[in-house]
Amino acid sequence: xxxxxxxxxxxxxxxxxxxxxxxxxxxxxxxxxxxxxxxxxxxxxxxxxxxxxxxxxxxxxxxxxxxxxxxxxxxxxxxxxxxxxxxxxxxxxxxxxxxxxxxxxxxxxxx
Amino acid sequence: xxxxxxxxxxxxxxxxxxxxxxxxxxxxxxxxxxxxxxxxxxxxxxxxxxxxxxxxxxxxxxxxxxxxxxxxxxxxxxxxxxxxxxxxxxxxxxxxxxxxxxxxxxxxxxxxxxxxxxxxxxxxxxxxxxxxxxxxxxxxxxxxxxxxxxxxxxxxxxxxxxxxxxxxxxxxxxxxxxxxxxxxxxxxxxxxxxxxxxxxxxxxxxxxxxxxxxxxxxxxxxxxxxxxxxxxxxxxxxxx
Numbered sequence: 001x002x003x004x005x006x007x008x009x010x011x012x013x014x015x016x017x018x019x020x021x022x023x024x025x026x027x028x029x030x031x032x033x034x035x036x037x038x039x040x041x042x043x044x045x046x047x048x049x050x051x052x053x054x055x056x057x058x059x060x061x062x063x064x065x066x067x068x069x070x071x072x073x074x075x076x077x078x079x080x081x082x083x084x085x086x087x088x089x090x091x092x093x094x095x096x097x098x099x100x101x102x103x104x105x106x107x108x109x110x111x
Numbered sequence: 112x113x114x115x116x117x118x119x120x121x122x123x124x125x126x127x128x129x130x131x132x133x134x135x136x137x138x139x140x141x142x143x144x145x146x147x148x149x150x151x152x153x154x155x156x157x158x159x160x161x162x163x164x165x166x167x168x169x170x171x172x173x174x175x176x177x178x179x180x181x182x183x184x185x186x187x188x189x190x191x192x193x194x195x196x197x198x199x200x201x202x203x204x205x206x207x208x209x210x211x212x213x214x215x216x217x218x219x220x221x222x223x224x225x226x227x228x229x230x231x232x233x234x235x236x237x238x239x240x241x242x243x244x245x246x247x248x249x250x251x252x253x254x255x256x257x258x259x260x261x262x263x264x265x266x267x268x269x270x271x272x273x274x275x276x277x278x279x280x281x282x283x284x285x286x287x288x289x290x291x292x293x294x295x296x297x298x299x300x301x302x303x304x305x306x307x308x309x310x311x312x313x314x315x316x317x318x319x320x321x322x323x324x325x326x327x328x329x330x331x332x333x334x335x336x337x338x339x340x341x342x343x344x345x346x347x348x349x350x351x
Binding site: 012013015018019021022025026029032033035036037039045046049050052053056057060061063064065066070071072073074076077078081082085088089092093095096097099100103104107108 | 129132133136137143144145146147152155156158159162163166170173174175177178179180187200201205208209212213215216218219220223226227328331332335336338339342343345346347349350351
């Protein structure tokens, strides 16, 4: 079908690329598992977990899902909206802090 | 049924690079995603909506975890297994992660062989992906039965905050459902590839349309998304 013909030409990547990314994902997963295994805590733990998570997600979306080779119009239409979830995260952080405050202040039995 | 018009309005049109190109694409006639087929564009839009569903689950998990006054059960201990006399924290989840990543690897290669029109290798790799996915679901079933046997319920558990159970069953349950649907999807498409539907342009059962090898990539998009969601669940639910 002529509709996909121009697309097919762009998706011929060597198998090696996928194997390298696969290996990278294995290493990153091992690293994030080791964070738990060695029992790291605090900001070190949080930042390492989030860095490995973002790197893994980036590799999957960019290479496995071919986003790196898609037209920018599609790339931005798909990848920009999820970043707005971060605003939602901010709102819910505020909300849960308030809920926690109310629970501690009004409902936890005082001596 | 009338065939789709075989012209591609986007092919061969050169656009300015960067933002000017995006504006040109979005303000143009007929279609915004110029060289992207409708099947792929719709799968991406579906995945975007699914992203919001999983975001809402993870956000509600974050909210209940941050606002509870009870201690949250330690996932590292809850999901530990004793293998060969050694107590290994979170090992089951680690193995599940590796299995799902491997299935993404085989899927990516299946897509590649699909575009090379290598019917046999594509089908075998898709079936390998489905097998790894089924293994993942099996391990999840094991995990669920282990936790249920230990007394975890959506309304309570022996270790602390009651919200742990409800978040766990909701999030992993929805993810497991996605994996299961993906396995079924993969098996159906692998059968079509194996039979040579896309080489002979055989018409589909539901749509009566001719398929092509791009469906392997679209199936792959769904499968990689399932893996992608697991990356976030692994980091935010199990490791946090």
